[in-house]
Amino acid sequence: MTNELIIKSLSTLEDLQEVQQLEILVWGMDCVPTHQTLTAVKNGGIVLGGYINNQLVGFQYSFPGFKDGKVFLCSHLLAIHPDHQKKGYGRLLKVAQKEEALKKGYHLITWTYDPLESVNANLNIGKLKAVCRTYMEDCYGELKGALNEGLSTDRFMVEWNLEQETESDEQLTDKATHIVTTEMNEQGFPFIEDYSLETTAEVVAIPIPTEIQKIKKENLSLAIDWRVKTSELFQTLFSKGYVVVGIERKQGENIQNYLLKKTE
Incomplete structure (x- = not known):
């Protein structure tokens, strides 16, 4: 028996x-038909399976994309069995x-994810060094399943340049200006108390909660408040030429920060 992941x-x-x-x-929602995934892998798509002791515990599915005369890989799904999550x-x-x-x-490679999901943010932005300059409001409409229930399906559309060097998160953190004030409520959950959209700083920090699913279950109105306020913050900053390029994350804290750098 081994815990080594074979891909x-x-x-x-x-x-x-x-x-x-x-x-x-x-x-826990409608799945991609196998005739779709089969056609994709025969025409430039990729499906990868991760196995522990010959048991499938994770997969990744992507297909070719085309926009503005450029071909790229559109990464649509990444899933890990619940018994094997948070193991890297x-x-x-x-x-x-x-x-x-x-x-x-x-x-x-491009893909979308919920910007309030801190684990995904840490993987996509913090570890893989993808960047984001596009915010998509209610991208998929109403989706079934506990993960999406209760909130609009807003998404970051991230870009992963496979051959580009990136600045370290530590360097960005040292330069970051905090334009959002957070406090704790009586439940022990963080909330946005105040924020300013007027900034010309080179690097800006925008917080998200580390446990949005727990907040959603116990205080849906607070989860919606996080969605509404961060939506305004990200869309305004993106319109001013800021790009999400890093993550500031500290062990044990109930918020983590996206780091946005001005590029225009």
Whole structure:
């Protein structure tokens, strides 16, 4: 028995059917049809499976994208079995995805995620060094499943340049200006007390809670308040030329900060 994650590229109908079952387990909503994933992998797409002792515990699904005359890889799903989450397997699947993408000639991978989900933020921005300059309001409309229930499906659309060097989060943190004031409520949850949209700072820090799902379950109105206020903050800053480029994260704290750098 071993806990080593073995990652392999998947292309058979049987493997993709297994992926579909894991998708249903993790997301609890309508799944991608196997005829879609099968067609994608035959035409430039990538499906990777992560296995522990020959059991599928995670997968990643992506397909080719095209915009403004450029081809890129659109990463649509990344899922880890609930019994194996927070073990670094998501990062390993993304690193393997990068390697496969480069083999196929891709230089850019894009995907969406909920900007209030701190674990995803830490992986996508903090570890993989993807960047974000696009905020999509209610991107998918109403989605089924506990993860999405109760909040609008706002999303960051991130860009992962596979061959670009990035500035360290420590350097960015030292330069960051905090334009949002947070406090704690009687439940022990953080909330945004005040913020300013008037800034010309080179680097700006925008907080998010580290446990949005817990907040949503116990105080939905507070979760909605986080959504509404961060939506305004991100969209305003993006319109001024700021780009999310890093994460400031401290162990044990109930908020973490996105670091946005002015590029225009």
